[in-house]
Amino acid sequence: MEEQTFHALYAATAKPLWAYIARVSGRPDVANDLLQETYCRFLSSQLANRELAETKPYLFRIATNLLHDRWRNGEDTKWSEPPEIGFERDVDTQIDVRDLMQQLKPRERQLLWLAYVEGMTHSEIAKSTGLQLMSVRILLFRARRRAAELLGRKERVVHEV
Amino acid sequence: MKCEREQQVIQATRDGLWTSSLRAHLRNCALCTETELIAASLKENAATLERQRNLPPAAMVWRRAQTRRRVDALQRATRRPFLIVGALSGLYAVVLLLWGLFQLPQSVSRLLVTSPGLNGDVALAGAALSGILVIAGSCVLALETRR
Helix, strand or coil: CCHHHHHHHHHHHHHHHHHHHHHHHCCHHHHHHHHHHHHHHHHHCHHHHCCHHHHHHHHHHHHHHHHHHHHHCCCCCCCCCCCCCCCCCCCCCCCCHHHHHHHCCHHHHHHHHHHHHCCCCHHHHHHHHCCCHHHHHHHHHHHHHHHHHHHHHHHHHHHHC | CCCCCHHHHHHHHHHCCCCHHHHHHHHHCHHHHHHHHHHHHHHHHHHHHHHHCCCCCHHHHHHHHHHHHHHHHHHHHHHHHHHHHHHHHHHHHHHHHHHHHHHHHHHHHHHHHCCCCCCHHHHHHHHHHHHHHHHHHHHHHHHHHHC
16 A cells, blocks of 8 residues: 555545544544554554555454554553543533443443444444454344433433422 | 344435435334444544644655665565575584584694694684684574574
């Protein structure tokens, strides 16, 4: 891969990838390192010369594996994101996404983010996470239900206030 | 419980392109309303997060990847010579050990009782010492290669 091609790829994918790592791990302080490591691994792989559409799930897969390595090593067990980073209260929905994400398990955060923010289909999520397609359906359904419960609870509280 | 139009709702939340039929569906489908709520909250949060963060420059990431690639290539290139050297030093160590088991005790005892000076026993003791150093060196090499 040429340097200019990499720059274009980086411009198109780095921000969403960084947001994914930061939000799933709850550690924006380590997201920069993981982001760089993701691209380093990607560039040393044989898949570096593929099209952008094929490249994106692969980048998310590498990032996911790095996150899993951290979880296996007992890192990121606690949500340590400082409150001031990216968690302003949404004025329209009155929902503090930070509270929501904090209460979800890492796997739930991961699946919800890929499905609802990245707009990935179930099969793309399966590719990005290494899960079976059926597992993605079941786990995503549960994560979605849990998120809806948490959001519903929060909305009720807001309405009561 | 699953709605067939859920994916369309996610897509519309992402790109903001709502058709009138999809809006009408949203008003009547509790599942899609929930989906829209989750997707909109997360999407808004992602946008805020992306706006706020300064990412490392692409050129820096590229340079780091190139350095990593060179180091990996160097490691790959030196792995085989290191393995060969390690195997040879291991073989040498085994031969030396076998030889030492039979020869060295006699030589050392003779060295201790006879007057000092350069003789065959001193040479043997020197060879044994060099052998020990080779064994130690090969152990260090093996450890470094594994690391």
